[in-house]
Amino acid sequence: MNYFKKEFILVVVITFLSVNATCQEKASSTTEVEKSVEVKKKSKKKKKKYKLSKIDLSHWSVTTPELNHKGKATNVEPPEILKYATDKRLTPYMYNDSITGALVFYAYPSNATTANTKYSRSELREQMEPGNNNVNWTFKQGGTMKGVLKVDEISKDSDGKPHKVIIMQIHGRLTNEQRDLIGQKDNNAPPILKIYWQNGKIRVKTKVLKNLDASDEEILHDEAWGDDEGYTFDQEVGHRKFTLEVKVSEGKLIVVLNNFDYKVYDNIHMEKWGVFENYFKAGNYFQSRDEGAFAKVNYYKLKVKH
Structure with missing residues (x-):
């Protein structure tokens, strides 16, 4: 058992x-x-x-703060600019933020400056015909540039005040005939519009004709134009995202901040400016020569229409 x-x-x-x-x-x-x-x-x-930038770069060239083999600021045009993510000339100054999908423009004071300026830049230049700077537009033809962006990081001066940076422009350009008429070596004309990020706000500067009775030939000279007193939008954008739009038509220029705050330029100076060709610019045109200074400008969207 x-x-x-x-x-x-x-x-x-x-x-x-x-x-x-x-x-x-x-x-x-x-x-x-x-x-x-x-x-x-x-x-x-x-x-x-992981996000990639959706900005179409096929009609833009870019200038960076790096010297090229000729001792001038590096410039990359289409179609090379489309490979910016792997182009060693561009990766330090123009690159993707893989978290937000922004296209980041980084600039600092360097010896790679362009004509008529002491400042360096990481900035796009519109090319209506890819690779060709000779095809541009007039105010009569009109155009619109709209971007969503933010100044992500920017250094401060010795007084603790943030440096400033130009984030959008409309630059004038002489035709070859105008250039030859006034005996100028290049096609450069003044920028009719500069838009700054300055101390957390958006500030707009335009050109004014010093002598309204100037002849058609005199108007073409850079010294015929001066700066207006400028306009600063009331709202503060700081380091947040904001929308900026520039609208151009015959004799008229409008700047729109965040789709509801407008500054309209509809005057004799805009009418007189109609003699010039123009092109849009966008990015990081850094406005400091201080040692150790820098800025990062993030573009989330950028579109141009004509």
């Missing part, structure tokens, strides 16, 4: 241990599956976070 009891107990113990081991094996297997699923989910989440 005792023999059968011992046998029975042994069978029960073996069965219990077998069942327990199987359960543990299943539990372990389930845990491994859950971990695998969790890893895949995390992997998918990480992939979703």
Whole structure:
């Protein structure tokens, strides 16, 4: 009798241990599956976070703060600019923010300056015909540039005040005939519009004709034009995203901040400016020569229409 009891107990113990081991094996297997699923989910989440810029660069060239082999500021045109993410000339100054999808423009004081300025830049230049600076537009033809951007980082001066940066421009240009008429070596004309980020606000500067009775030939000279007193929008954008739009038509220029705050220029100076060709600019035209100074401007959207 005792023999059968011992046998029975042994069978029960073996069965219990077998069942327990199987359960543990299943539990372990389930845990491994859950971990695998969790890893895949995390992997998918990480992939979703990586964003590329959606800005079309096919009609823009870019100038950077780096000297080229000729000792001048580096300039890259289409189609090369489309490979900015792998172009070693551009990657330090123009690159993607993979988290937000912004196109980042970085600039600092360097020796790579352009004509008529002491400041360096990481800035786009509109090219209506890719690779050709000789095709531009007039106020009569009109145009619109609209961007969503923010000044992500910017250094401060010795007084603790943020440096300023030009984030959008409309630059004038002489035709070849106008250039030859006034005996100028290049096609440069003044910028009719400069838009600054200054101490957290948006400030607009335009050109005014010094002598309204100037002849058609005199108007073409850079010294015929001076700066207006400027206009600063009331609202503060700081380091937040904001929308900026520039609208041009015959004799008229409108700057719009965040889709509701307007500054309209509808005057004799805009009418007289109609003699020039123009092109849009956008990016980071840094306005400091201080040692160690820098700025990062993030563009999330940028579109031009004519």
